[in-house]
Amino acid sequence: MLELNNIHTFYGPVEALKGITLKVNQGEIVCLIGSNGAGKSTALMTISGILKPKAGTISFIGSDISDMPPHSIVEMGISHVPEGRRIFPKLTVKENLEMGAYTKSYKLRVTSYKFKNQLDMVFEMFPILMEREKQMGGTLSGGEQQMLAISRALMSNPKLLLLDEPSLGLAPIIVSRIFKAIREINQEGVTILLVEQNAHAALNLSSRGYVLENGRIKMHGQGKDLLNSEEVKKAYLGE
Ligand SMILES: Nc1ncnc2c1ncn2[C@@H]1O[C@H](COP(=O)(O)OP(=O)(O)OP(=O)(O)O)[C@@H](O)[C@H]1O
Numbered sequence: 001m002l003e004l005n006n007i008h009t010f011y012g013p014v015e016a017l018k019g020i021t022l023k024v025n026q027g028e029i030v031c032l033i034g035s036n037g038a039g040k041s042t043a044l045m046t047i048s049g050i051l052k053p054k055a056g057t058i059s060f061i062g063s064d065i066s067d068m069p070p071h072s073i074v075e076m077g078i079s080h081v082p083e084g085r086r087i088f089p090k091l092t093v094k095e096n097l098e099m100g101a102y103t104k105s106y107k108l109r110v111t112s113y114k115f116k117n118q119l120d121m122v123f124e125m126f127p128i129l130m131e132r133e134k135q136m137g138g139t140l141s142g143g144e145q146q147m148l149a150i151s152r153a154l155m156s157n158p159k160l161l162l163l164d165e166p167s168l169g170l171a172p173i174i175v176s177r178i179f180k181a182i183r184e185i186n187q188e189g190v191t192i193l194l195v196e197q198n199a200h201a202a203l204n205l206s207s208r209g210y211v212l213e214n215g216r217i218k219m220h221g222q223g224k225d226l227l228n229s230e231e232v233k234k235a236y237l238g239e
């Protein structure tokens with residue numbers, strides 16, 4: 001479904017991705033793990049078109065998206081939940097969700113019928129958001145804001161969801177709720193590329209994983225094989 005081939009991404013003179021190659025097959029949950037500064041967020045931002053790769057290609061369902069602007073990439077079916085949630089604090093929960101559905105040309109694509117459908121789907125997944133529908137986004141708890149950020153991304157009815165550290169700063173019980181939701185979203189047919197520092201939970205959830213270190217893919221394999229790898233255990237699982 002998604003293929004990155006030898007991607008190089010820079011911030012000015014700083015090369016944050018030094019030739020990464022990875023793929024995500026339709027229906028999978030794939031995780032990208034690695035330490036702070038490894039390039040995980042940079043990889044997601046390069047896929048969603050926020051950053052342009054200097055070299056390499058990104059293809060999505062057979063189309064080259066490496067040169068497309070972010071809004072076209074959303075329209076192709078890729079939705080990105082950025083690190084740190086970034087919901088609109090001064091908009092209500094409902095308005096935040098509307099923002100996820102209506103970008104320029106979405107007005108045409110997400111009809112009111114579809115909007116209602118997506119809204120029902122996210123409210124079913126996170127009933128708390130329905131209760132908080134008229135509340136300002138900024139007044140939600142951290143966990144609720146994460147649920148809102150994920151829900152907002154789902155409003156565009158994506159084929160592939162990019163999740164950047166959804167568990168960051170959340171209490172363990174909320175983390176389990178979020179991970180359960182990720183599994184449910186996947187079962188609804190959405191393919192997932194998950195970036196996590198919480199390597200143990202991420203590898204448990206994923207069919208496959210990639211380990212990113214200093215801008216390069218260091219290892220990849222089945223989630224359970226990586227969980228059992230001595231190298232991964234030592235460096236990322238604190239065992
Ligand atoms: N705006 C920027 N300008 C310059 N360098 C940047 C910028 N953003 C990130 N970098 C550098 O790029 C590298 C990769 O950063 P990135 O944010 O992708 O890491 P990460 O794996 O997501 O880390 P974390 O786990 O802390 O979120 C780091 O060395 C970082 O300092």
Ligand SMILES: [Mg+2]
Pocket residue numbers: 040041042083
């Ligand atoms: Mg990051």
